[in-house]
Amino acid sequence: MSEAFNTFLLVLAAIFPIVNPPGSALVFLALTRGATPETRRILAGRVARNSFFVLVCSLLLGAVILKLYGISIPVLRVAGGLIVAVAGWKLLNEGSQKEREASADSDKRTDLLDQAFYPLTLPLTTGPGTIAVVISLGLSRASYTNSTDEIVFVLASLAAVIVISATVYLCFAYADRVQRLLGPGGTDIAVRLSAFILFCLGVQILWSGGSELLKSVLPAAP
Template identity: 75%
Template sequence: MSAAINTFLVVLAAIFPVVNPPGSALVFLGLTRGAVPDTRRILARRIAVNSLFVLMGAFLLGALILQFYGISIPILRVAGGLIVAVSGWKLLNEGSQKDFDAHADDVSRANLLTQAFYPLTLPLTTGPGTIAVTISIGLSRATFTASSGAVVFVLASLLAIAVIALSIWLCFTYAVRVQKLLGQGGTEIAVRLSAFILFCLGVQILWSGASELLSSLLHGPVGAASAMAT
């Protein structure tokens, strides 16, 4: 039980800051400005379901996709960390109001229900950075299964993904109340703080992958030479 709880918390702590349901909900609110509350509730439910399937697919099938294309885990982490860092830096500099003003009128005139997957789910909610982190967790299965077992690891991870999808639904459904509670200034602060955390997380993921690449580059020839000597 302790191993399952530990796996659940690790997976939740790794994916939740990248998805950032509270911060994404504020952006979602701006992109659906002018929509009636019923439409927002339907969109929130669809986005949560779409995000659930995207995360589950990345977790369960990500290893097969990487193996098919011959992509290594360090490369995945470098690419994913770079995407997350750039997204956080862009949001940190622009804030929320610029994106709101740029897209609100266009989105409000269109049929919002047809945009539930793109762009509201992908890339707004579960973008490339989120997918990269989720695939990386699926590939690190051996680290956790040594103590908890493969079945426990998969079930605990899927439960964490389900909790994230539930948090997306809750945050998106009640985004209006959150904005009213925070006010315009509080909303801007919350978005920029979330962007800073997102940027730091991207740098951490990028450094983790780059460290593995540098380590393999430095120790690879030494290991090969020792193997030939033996």
């Protein structure tokens, strides 16, 4: 039980800061401006469910899929970092435009529900940085020689993923309360700060992957 609890805390501590449900909720709020609370809760449920499956598939099958297609984790980080940075940049510059479009369009509900996976789940919630970390955690299963230890690792990791998915739902479903608390001006400031952090996170992921690729092709320094 002690080993299972330690694994649970390790996985939770590794994934939670990258997923960052409270911070992602502000971006989610900006992308769902004009949506009713009911629509936002439906979206939150779908995003939480999608996030759960993305994390579980990355944990159990991620290494196999990357090996099958010959994709390395540094390449995954570079490609994903570009996507996250572009998403953050667009939101940073078009936040007010999104707000006007949302308030002017009365048929936005269907369009928003269609965005439950992209971009609300990927790359907003479980982006390439999260996937790379989860795949790295999944690779550690190879170090277990005892099948019992491997089962404990998988079950503890699944428990951590469930907790993260539940937190995503709660933060996203009740993001409108943050809007009421901060007001229109405060919400706009918070959203733009979150968008800037999202952009910086994308650049960091891109830099991390690019550095590893450069180290693999450049000769080692004397």
